[in-house]
Amino acid sequence: MDGPAPIAAGAAPDGAETAAQLAAAGLWGAAIAAWRAVLAERPEDWRARLALGGCLAAAGDLAAAVREYREAVALAEGVPEADIARQRLAEAIAAIGEGGTAMAPPATVAAPAAGAATGTxxxxxxxxxVAYFADNRAPTGIQRVQLNVIAHALSAARPExxxxxxxxxxDRGGWREIHPALFLGLWRLSRSGADPHDLVWQAALAELRGALAAAPDLDFAPGAVLCNLGTSWWIRDYFLRVRDAKTRFGLRYVPFVHDCIPLIVPEHCAGGLxxxxxxxxxxLALxxxxxxxxxxxxxxxxxxxxxxxxxxxDLPATVVPLDADPRAMLGAAEADAAASxxxxxxxPGEPFVLFVGTIESRKDHLLAFRAWRRLIARHGAAAVPRLLCVGKPGWLAEPALALLREAPELAQRISVLHGIPDGALVALYRRCLFTLxxxxxxxxxxxxxxxxxxxxVPLVPRHSALVEAGGEAAAYFTPGDLDDLVARLEELMFDPAARAAAEARIAERLRLRDWGAVTDQILAALRDVPSHAGADTVAPASRDLLRPTLRPGRPLALRLLGEPVPRVEMALADMARLGLGWHPLESWGVWTRPGRARLHLPLDAPTSEPLRLQLDCVAPPQDLSVRLRLGPEGxxxxxxxxxxxxxxxxxxAPPGLAAIDLDIDSEEPGVALSPGGRRVGLGLAGVLLCCPDDLAARLEFLEQRRLAFQPPSR
Known part of the structure; x- marks a missing residue:
């Protein structure tokens, strides 16, 4: 059957326009709710009822669709277009007769059933x-990669x-499945506009939030591959849940690392990041x-x-270049209309140079603005093309933006915009002289x-992965060199022959693939990930000897260290929490959950003599009974x-231990940290394994307790 009947442009009120756009994006649940809202105000509108029937049919609720089609036929009696309603009614009845499913009317895209991912x-x-979409709509680099790859993977998925x-x-811990139709609908809408407050976009987000809230815990298929194409460092206890899924399902985890910028140029990143x-x-590597x-x-x-x-x-790794032709995904057909x-x-016809990227210190817009200032002084403002910067302000954007405010000659020749939809961005790429x-x-x-x-032609500094993205077709300048940047800008601005020759090199040398090919490469790499199984599996067995271990005589803080450089102790503190009996690490230490929690710390060698295990413990705001057991036979x-x-x-700690396995059993239901707040068991801030007479280690442990401890918030 065909989809919902279109509403005539200009004739529909806002509610009908919103419903029609949601239906066009394939967001059937939100569209159904929107059409019902329209009909609550205009119950005699046969076209709206016909459109509601189409959405219900597309969502799989044929019985409800038939009811709406019958009502539309009755309301349209005597109207020339009534044949449309009769045709849809006949198609729906025929579909039911052929075995079509008559489901209960869905308020949203149906949430997957428990265990729905079995076999995936x-x-x-x-x-x-999902977090990005809460406040934004137009995707940037990493978001665009995720949207395009996942959309292609869903569209080309094979039954096997x-x-x-x-x-x-x-809040609940673990993963929730997003219905493919809902994801694809958001993908389409993210490309069609940039306004995050648009009613259609907000309706789609409401459907997403409702679907995730209703979705059950995800059960991974045995040996499934979890691929994170974005970021996860901001998610509390992400790796703890990965460990649990590896143990329960033999899950294989493959992250896509886009860069190590916070470790390489930390001065250009927020300290918390x-x-x-x-x-x-x-x-990560563990x-x-x-x-x-x-x-x-x-x-x-x-x-x-x-x-x-x-x-x-040496982890197995695959390089997946992002050399995908974006034109099909950016909505090129609507470009001129969107820009106009x-x-x-x-x-059209105004010369300008395009700079697409977040306004932040790492992108060094300040150098670009200084270059424009010199060009204006040398050639006059009228001769210098406008610099159009497309991107929202980010970390440490103020120095560059302050220069714009304080230099009137720059404000006339430099524009900073954000919230540009994909269609308009296409027009900007087409119309610009070149890009910076x-x-x-x-x-x-x-x-x-x-x-x-x-x-x-993109003009870029010759460093990092920019030489891979630009290849032989880009134009380059010496990084940070204002004189060289100005010289290259002058060549591309004022020498049309040189610019044309550079564009000809692009046509000769550029070989881009489509996003489908990028997706295929990713899926091929995921197929090659070796499977593994077994209790407490964290990573392939070949890595066992490389895992961090607790060294006797060395205190270990069981907390977020809050340091800007990765340390093995960070991984050890995280991985010491075995199972789901733990709350996330905090700056002071970590709370157990009520009931049983296990602390697991591998040792660099089995103990050959009796040792002493010291625990730096923190009690919750009320008295709590706790039982401790070191080792299964302890x-x-x-x-x-x-x-x-x-x-x-x-x-x-008796001799012969290969690991510290400490069971911590806090009486249930535990203690609430605040009225209605989370419930906790015993807190731990650190551990020390040492010889009973190792006074130096015990003194260091006491010093760590005294100097490094930050009391937990209540």
Missing amino acids: RFVFDASDL EPVAVVAFDQ VREFAQWFAS HADALLCNSRCTLADVRRQIAALLPGL ADARLPV YNSHYEGWGLPVTESLAFGR PEHRLLAEAGTRFTVALA
């Missing part, structure tokens, strides 16, 4: 995409290799079964950082690829943790 081989984690999309729920990234990277990287440069950076943490570890509708953009893409460091540089795809120790106290517990 490839699972794409879109968590940061089903594909699922998930998002991580930090640098610390989160360092904490995440410290555990959880990943393979890696995907967007460039040879990024892979080299990743390997260099891993070698500093775990010398000798935005009065902020240059009119400055940066202190890049993992790839998607605007460089986009510029080349539209036949426009004696049980009972203690009362008095409200709000901090104390040390010492346990005897």
Whole structure:
């Protein structure tokens, strides 16, 4: 059957326009709700009822569609177009007769049933995409990669290799599945506009939130591959859940690393981001079964950082260049209309240079603005093309923006815009003289690829992965060199023959693939990831000897270290929490959950003599009974943790232990940290394993307790 009947342009009220756009995006649940809202105000509108029937049919509820079609036929009696309603009614009745399903009317896209991912081989984690969409609509680089790859993977999925999309729920823990139709609808809408407050976009997000809230915990298929194409360092306890899924399902985890920028140029990143990234990277190699990287440069950076943490570890890795032709995905057909509708953009025929990228210190717009200032002084403002910067303000954007405010001659020749939809961006690429893409460091540089795809010369600094994105077709300048940048700009601005020759080189040398080919390469790499199974499996067995271990005589802090450089101790503190009996690490330490929690710390060698295990314990705000047991055969120790106290517990560790396995059993239901707040058991801030007479180690442990401790918030 055909889809919903279109509503005549200009004739429909806002509610009907919203419903029609949601239906066009394939967001049937939101469209059904929108059409019902229209009919609540206009119950005699047969066209709206016909459109509602079409959405119900598309969502699979044929019985409800028949009811709406019958009503539309009755309302349209005597109207020439009534034949449309009669035809849809006949088609729906025929579909039911042929075995079509009559389901209960869906309020949203149906949530997957528990265990729905059973049999799904490839699972794409879109968590940061979902988080990004909460406040944004127009995708940037990493979001665009995720959208295009996942959309192609869903569209081309084979029955023998089903594909699922998930998002991580930090409040409940674990992943929730996103219905493919819902994801594809968001993908379409993200390309059709940039306004995050648009009613259609907000309705789609409401459907997404409702679907995720209703979705059950995801059960991965045995041996499934979880591929995270975005970021996860901001997600609390992401790796703890990965470990649990590896143990329960034999899950294989493959992250796509886009760059190591927070570790390479931390001065151009927010301090919190640098610390989160360092904490995440410290555990990355111990959880990943393979890696995907967007460039040879990024892979080299990743390997260099891993070698500093775990010398000798060589993870399987695949370089997936982002050399995809963006034109089909950017909505090129609507380009001119979209650009004409935005009065902020240059009119056709006005010369300008395009700079696409977040306004931030790493992109060094300040150097570009200084170059324009020199060009204006040398050639006059009228002769210098406008610099059009497309990107929202980011970290440390103020110095560049302040220069614009304080230099009137620049404000006349430089424009900063954001919220530009894809269609208008296409028009800008087509109309610009050339593009500029400055940066202190890049993992790839998607605007460089986009510029080349539209036949426009990108001028970029010769460093990092920009030389891979630009290849032989880009124009280069010496990084950070104002004189060289100005010279290259003058050549491209004022020498049409030189610019034409550079554009001819693009036509001769550029070889782009489509996003389908990028997706195929990713899926091929995921097929090659070796499977593994077994209890407590974290990574392939070949890595066992490279895992961090607890060294006797060395105190270990069980907390977020908050440092800007990855350290093995970060990974050890994270991985010491075995199972789901733990809350996330905090700056002071970590709370257990009520009931049983296990602390697991491998040793660098089995103990050959009796040792002493010291625990730096923190009690919750109320008295709590706790039982401790070291090793499966060890004696049980009972203690009362008095409200709000901090104390040390010492346990005897017998010879022959290969690991510290400590069971911590806090009486249920635990203690609420605040009225209605999360419930906790015993807190731990650190551990020490040492000889009973190792006074130096015990003194260091006491010093760490005194100097490094930050009391937990209540």
